[in-house]
Amino acid sequence: MTKETSLMEIRWHGRGGQGAVTSTEMLAQAAISEGKFAQAFPSFGPERRGAPVQAFNRIDSREPVRIRADILQPDYVVVLDPSLLDKVNVTSGLKKGGWVIVNTRKNASEIKSEFKIKYPVATVNATKIAREVLGVPIVNTTMLGAVVKITGVIDKKSTHAPLEKRFGRLGERNIKAMETAFEQVAF
Amino acid sequence: MATRVGVEVSIALADAVKLANPDVIAAYPITPQTHIVEHLAELVANGELDAEYIPVESEHSAMSACLGSSATGARTFTATASQGLALMNEVVYVAAPMRLPIVMAVANRALSAPLSIWCDHSDMMSVRDTGWIQIIAENGQQCVDNIICAFRIGEDKRVLLPVMVHLDGFNLTHVIEPIELPEQSEVDKFLPPCKFPLPLNPDKPVAMGDFAPPIIFTETKWAQEMNIRSSKKVILEIWNKYYKAFGRKYSPVEKYHSDGAKVVLMTMGAIGETASVAIDEMVAEGQSVGQIRLRLWRPFPFEELRESVKDADVLIVLDRAISYGGPGGPLASEVKAAFYDQVKKPKIISFVGGLGGRDITVAGFKDIVKKGIEIAKSGSKKEYEIYGVRE
Numbered sequence: 001m002t003k004e005t006s007l008m009e010i011r012w013h014g015r016g017g018q019g020a021v022t023s024t025e026m027l028a029q030a031a032i033s034e035g036k037f038a039q040a041f042p043s044f045g046p047e048r049r050g051a052p053v054q055a056f057n058r059i060d061s062r063e064p065v066r067i068r069a070d071i072l073q074p075d076y077v078v079v080l081d082p083s084l085l086d087k088v089n090v091t092s093g094l095k096k097g098g099w100v101i102v103n104t105r106k107n108a109s110e111i112k113s114e115f116k117i118k119y120p121v122a123t124v125n126a127t128k129i130a131r132e133v134l135g136v137p138i139v140n141t142t143m144l145g146a147v148v149k150i151t152g153v154i155d156k157k158s159t160h161a162p163l164e165k166r167f168g169r170l171g172e173r174n175i176k177a178m179e180t181a182f183e184q185v186a187f
Numbered sequence: 188m189a190t191r192v193g194v195e196v197s198i199a200l201a202d203a204v205k206l207a208n209p210d211v212i213a214a215y216p217i218t219p220q221t222h223i224v225e226h227l228a229e230l231v232a233n234g235e236l237d238a239e240y241i242p243v244e245s246e247h248s249a250m251s252a253c254l255g256s257s258a259t260g261a262r263t264f265t266a267t268a269s270q271g272l273a274l275m276n277e278v279v280y281v282a283a284p285m286r287l288p289i290v291m292a293v294a295n296r297a298l299s300a301p302l303s304i305w306c307d308h309s310d311m312m313s314v315r316d317t318g319w320i321q322i323i324a325e326n327g328q329q330c331v332d333n334i335i336c337a338f339r340i341g342e343d344k345r346v347l348l349p350v351m352v353h354l355d356g357f358n359l360t361h362v363i364e365p366i367e368l369p370e371q372s373e374v375d376k377f378l379p380p381c382k383f384p385l386p387l388n389p390d391k392p393v394a395m396g397d398f399a400p401p402i403i404f405t406e407t408k409w410a411q412e413m414n415i416r417s418s419k420k421v422i423l424e425i426w427n428k429y430y431k432a433f434g435r436k437y438s439p440v441e442k443y444h445s446d447g448a449k450v451v452l453m454t455m456g457a458i459g460e461t462a463s464v465a466i467d468e469m470v471a472e473g474q475s476v477g478q479i480r481l482r483l484w485r486p487f488p489f490e491e492l493r494e495s496v497k498d499a500d501v502l503i504v505l506d507r508a509i510s511y512g513g514p515g516g517p518l519a520s521e522v523k524a525a526f527y528d529q530v531k532k533p534k535i536i537s538f539v540g541g542l543g544g545r546d547i548t549v550a551g552f553k554d555i556v557k558k559g560i561e562i563a564k565s566g567s568k569k570e571y572e573i574y575g576v577r578e
Contacts, residue, residue, distance in 0.1 A: 038193060039362060040363040066461065068355075068358050068359075162193075
């Protein structure tokens with residue numbers, strides 16, 4: 001490439017039913033509402049509850065996103081379920097200097113040594129936040145806050161409208177969970 | 188003024204159908220078309236769309252109901268994919284000779300067996316000769332725009348033909364991306380109400396699609412052929428009117444850096460956008476490469492195709508379907524036929540890839556172009572190359 005790319009690629013790892021696809025949707029809609037170009041899509045196929053799944057975001061602040069293929073070399077990976085870390089090679093293809101953002105009780109150095117991750121790691125106990133704020137351990141909207149903080153790709157306020165639209169009367173609580181993770185994510 | 192919002196392509200397509208204010212929707216859900224018809228059913232159930240939604244028991248019934256409703260002059264929409272399109276096949280053939288301007292979205296998906304829910308163009312190729320006008324969208328915006336155009340094209344008195352809008356299953360149907368949905372008032376200005384010239388009416392009985400003995404059958408088929416061939420100028424006219432109203436331009440063969448390019452890659456469908464990124468990179472590296480994307484599959488745009496590659500020495504055609512035991516890619520066959528009797532023509536290299544949802548990456552497209560150039564130089568004994576297969 002002769003010009004610097006303005007494209008950011010994020011790969012989400014979760015389990016069927018955890019709402020990874022919804023997170024990508026919220027992030028893309030927020031970015032688009034800021035006038036950016038963005039794409040969100042699931043790993044296509046029959047969804048099975050509990051099985052490892054992937055979902056993808058491409059966000060470009062300058063030009064329309066045209067690549068239509070799974071993300072093999074992401075800038076960031078997001079892990080919604082820490083039990084995936086020893087089952088799925090989540091850092092596969094992760095670009096040099098790329099980040100791993102994990103929902104876990106542990107801290108970054110514990111995760112790095114336990115799973116031999118050679119990339120920067122950001123951690124947040126999203127399960128705890130989701131339990132406290134939402135009353136259920138569904139971490140997708142909570143992890144959105146961590147992703148917004150670490151990537152800096154959008155203003156976190158831009159996620160409010162999509163979250164309100166998607167969750168209706170539960171919108172406010174999901175926004176609170178997102179904001180809490182935004183504050184608490186450690187890196 | 189319409190604004191760009193982040194929305195799933197299937198939902199946007201259904202919202203575009205709503206903007207066209209259809210009278211009847213008859214459909215049967217099938218992956219990956221499901222979100223389109225679910226959303227339409229929702230809009231009807233919520234009272235946001237004043238249309239009759241017929242939840243039929245099969246795709247064969249869906250198209251049969253569409254024939255009936257369209258024949259009464261009702262604006263009619265359906266959508267399907269793959270096995271659904273195969274099941275409705277015999278009825279799909281009936282719509283064009285009966286001059287019924289039904290609009291159908293096809294969420295392209297591989298045909299069984301083995302079972303695959305993922306995208307390729309084998310379903311599209313199975314209805315090639317049904318006489319429908321067939322438009323291929325490359326992104327969500329093109330789906331929205333062409334659904335609106337499809338009603339106007341099909342219902343134009345000079346055309347009166349059914350129109351399919353193809354969109355790649357999953358690669359488009361399940362993607363959230365920025366799409367601008369036109370305002371209702373703008374669409375109302377662009378799309379006049381459906382005025383079918385000879386609607387079924389108990390007070391003025393007519394017979395349609397009647398029995399035709401040998402003395403008249405050839406004439407009806409020739410009339411049908413003249414009809415679809417002459418529809419191209421109306422399609423161009425309506426696309427041009429759409430451009431004037433909404434600012435987005437469509438043409439049967441869309442050119443991308445192809446003028447003056449020595450090597451041109453031809454694609455159809457969503458992966459054409461990935462290919463464009465590869466073309467950008469190759470152009471930046473100093474290669475004389477370009478791309479053309481087919482937007483109109485039927486009627487086939489012979490003149491536009493020839494014009495678009497007039498500077499090219501090599502034309503690499505990528506198909507997402509195989510004609511088993513035949514010449515390889517169905518699109519490449521058409522392209523070769525279009526050039527056979529031309530004095531100046533490029534070497535046409537046929538590639539098949541992206542079957543049953545297999546991704547082709549940017550690097551993959553660069554590889555295809557590189558291999559295509561090599562084959563053009565060295566020649567090949569094979570009818571076509573299959574890309575990325577593990578042998």
